[in-house]
Amino acid sequence: MDRTFREGHRHRDAGRLWAAADQLRANSGLTSAQYSQPVLGLIFLRFAEVRFLAQRAVLEKQAAGGRRGSRVDDPSAYQAEGILYLTPLARFDHLLRLPEGADVGKAVNEAMRDIEANNPQLAGVLPRTYQIFDSTLAKRFATTKRKNIELEQLRAAVRKQLDTLVRANPTRADFLTKFEALIESYNAGSRNIDDLFKDLLALSRSLSEEEQRHVREQLTEEELTVFDLLTRPGPDLAPAERDEVKRVARHLLQRVRGALVLNWRQKAQARAQVKLAIEDALDEGLPRVYTPDLFKNKCAVLFEHVFEQDGESLRSR
Secondary structure, three states, rough: OOOOOOOOOOHHHHHHHHHHHHHHHHEEEEEOHHHHHHHHHHHHHHHHHHHHHHHHHHHHHHHHOOOOOOOOHHHHHHHHHOOOOOOOHHOHHEEEOOOOOOOHHHHHHHHHHHHHHHHHOOOOOOOOOHOOOOOOHHHHHHHHHOHOOOOOHHHHHHHHHHHHHHOOOHHHHHHHHHHHHHHHHHOOOOHHHHHHHHHHHHHHHHHHHHHHHHHOOOHHHHHHHHHHHHOOOOOOOOHHHHHHHHHHHHHHHHHHHOOOOHHHHHHHHHHHHHHHHHHHHHHHHOOOOHHHHHHHHHHHHHHHHHHHHHOOOHHHH
């Protein structure tokens, strides 16, 4: 099987794959951001069916030779093996059999809703944005049999997702390291195309969870970035101390916004005021478990973060 990332063929193959991806996007009127999430969802649906059908075959064989009766339609028989249970309407082959002109986007939305209903661990997680596709475009994607094209699309979508997340929060760089390690192992021949596909899909799910972490922490995305910079690395914090650091993150952003002026990076006095705002916020609010050396380090880290972001996104709020 061709390896699309191998040296020597890499650029030529990548050009072919991107050309194929552009054909799928042609005349859709969608931006990359609109397109990537539904594409990842369709890839997920196809992958889920492959695992489901393999387990179904195992259960059918067991039913033929055992006394327990058939469990092929028992969701727990799949979930016990870490496999999603799919009803007929949630299976990929159902989409392939839809008649010409059918609303494929609606059918995929219903499939996702059905998967969540039968697999409670996914409740509220799966996207429902497939009706932005017209039926022809969705059907063309669903019926493609070229694994290398699907892999390249998934790789590109995950990379775009990663770039956005790491740009907003540098403590997420470990996700990028994992992504690069996956690609490198594939290039070296220690991971086949199916394994890479599965691992990239799992990484994408982790990234989607990371995108929502600020909601679980009851912070804005910017506040979460400050919180992460203060705690990664940081001292071991008790729950009450974590809450204190969250309050510091909120208060620090307010202080910094009050200190920012136009073109502040080019003005020595303005830079000094931003540094002072950061130091004051941390000195007033950080728990005592932060030593003087750690305090200085965190002041420097946060100033560098604000400086690299240019403060414009903060100043405009």
